Amino acid sequence: MFKVENLSFRYPKNEENTIKGINFDIKKGEIFGFLGPSGAGKSTTQKILIKLLDHYEGFIQYDGRNLVEIDHDFYEDIGVSFEMPIHFSKLTALENINFFKKLYKNHTDVEQLMKKLGLWADRNKKVGEYSKGMKIRLNFVRAMLNQPKMLFLDEPTNGLDPSNAKILKDMIKIYQKEGGTVFITSHIMSDIDELCDRVAFIVDGQIKEIDSPRNLKIKYGQRTLKVEYSEENQTKTVIFNLDDIKTNEEFIKLIREKNIETIHTGETTLEDIFIKVTGVGLHHD
Template sequence: MAVLLVEDLHKSYGPVQAVRGVSFTVAAGEVFGLLGPNGAGKTTTVETVIGLLRRDRGKVVLFGLDPEKDPLSIKSRIGVQLQTVHLFPRLTVLETLRLFGSFYPKSRSPEELLALLGLTDKARSPVEKLSGGQLRRLSVALALVGDGEALFLDEPTSGLDPQSRRGLWEVIERLRGEGKTVFLTTHYLDEAERLCDRVAIMDEGRIIALGKPKDLIAEHFREKALEIPLAGLDDVAFFGDLPGVVRVQRDEDVVTLYTQDLAQTFLALSRLSEVRGVSLRNMVVREATLEDVFLHLTGRRIRD
């Protein structure tokens, strides 16, 4: 059953078309990721879906209701974390969680949430004394405090150190285990690949690919990727003539070869290295990732 249905969603800010015709559904219990670079329209999509922004055109159905028309009954069933959150600066973390808990018919224990997000030792700190990463984790805790059935997390891991990021991944895994529906946005491809049941890749206000991460990769790449660091080589077209290579992607001083036949390509490369003086010392072989999918579809890397 679909918790969320979005059809042909449009939203503009004056002359800027932030979202231009986006459609997708999110099923109950699913972790759904909206993936894309900054400015792709992810936040606008989230804010329109939860009724914080009015859409220009299209259809949004959340729990069978239109979030623009029936906000209060919807709002008590969802948890929302947004990008810019500033709270009462001199209220402590615990007090803030209690305040937000009072908005919902049932709420999770603040202490449990603090432990879950690694904020227990900050419980009595005023919010204004928190670091950026701690604020971000508090904002996630606030999204969870109402124990909503569906959670909307906008860039939950942005600005976090690697350890906190992993911690948050565990939190999301746990929410999945509890049967929650999670809708998150991210510009980290590894995160989307690892956490999400399905992802929608968004660029310039449109969804350019949608599906399970594995399927997306398989659809666009049956090949393995070979990354070779290059210095001072201008023409890389000759790599395309190597056996097995189906595509060559130049990205600053790294060239990526996508090959259907790793052994053949290897062999040819080692011969080439003698002839052309190409150094294979730091070569990396890897499976194709969502990053490759994005690069393939847009010609750009996601964090450019």
């Protein structure tokens, strides 16, 4: 869907580039995660891909065409959900949606979408009276208004309770199943792990890693197996090497004879990988 080659970008007042010669592609029908600490270049890259910023160096191809040469028709193809929901607070939710609908040729079934997101009952309430979670969900409705081929989601579940976050994630998965492509940034690593086919880590304007969450966990994890078992009312722990586990007599004996409580492989979490690759902890922008 996107092919990005040697992309560099510098803001006019800055002395050095914010984006420093990055290369990546986004395959049709995949959910692509774009991760990095604050100020690493995530938002700048996204703004370039959605044509909010130009004057970049390098080459970007969208759906087989040079991005520079595509006119406003491009916006018929994409849906964008910014982290900070932007609506007209003195209008109702439905009035907001009907206003934005007029900007597009293609339209989705708004009633069905709002019902799925639990907003239809409050459609005639002013957006200024909406909770943060409701505004975030309305933002997603707006991103889906024009039946986009490609979705850009910035922190889509940040501020949602677990049940509404699950509804949104399920809708993203359905969108993908129906052929949609997604570019997503988030600080919630469990969401990235659950949704993304591949993730890229950007640090100081450069991409440090691109791979599937599973492959990254194997690469950065340890080849160990931790077994916790109970003995004499105490929990005891033994760690085995995964490579010789099938011939390890102590492991086989333990499994046969003890009351096993938990078994965990030494694979790491995406959160740990984020910290290792970027050198910084997770901070919310």
